[in-house]
Amino acid sequence: MWTPTDITKVIDITRRSRIYTTSSGEQFKWKDKARLYCVSVDTGLNLATYDRVHFRYFRDKKSVLEIATAGAHLTDALVVTWAIAEKKARDRRRSRRNGGGGGGGGGG
Template structure:
């Protein structure tokens, strides 16, 4: 991230030791936190407003709908890039957590 190779736990730490959510801090100080396991979404830590939502199609084997990551209008390119990269990391972790529940 940002041209450096680092551990995920350093770039995208958990706010609490046993928490499933992750916090990302952008170079300009803007922070957002990914939450949820079934419904995944990031929130701005200052305002607690939702800045994106991941709509997962759980019936992908039956219908043609695609899963989508809906990012709020007006998001900067840097924020959009950070959301997509951190979403990919968080979704992989959430998928592993969902599988371990059953």
């Protein structure tokens, strides 16, 4: 079972790296491709997948965070770090839409 202290440790680590480490030493990483998904650094197994729905105000389908059986014991950590990863992904998408370019290319 996770405690608030464990979650705080995970959040502290997120500021330094995209790899999250639990108090028991397990490491996982969120990747933002067509979907946002999380894999174990050690095994490569999928731990969670976030299926975001575009145009959510006009559709009946809802966005869903699915936690795989392999990640069930990390549910609290996956939810907390998913919120952080999704916020970063939204910021990147917003920056691209508004001409920020996400830090690549540019002027001259």
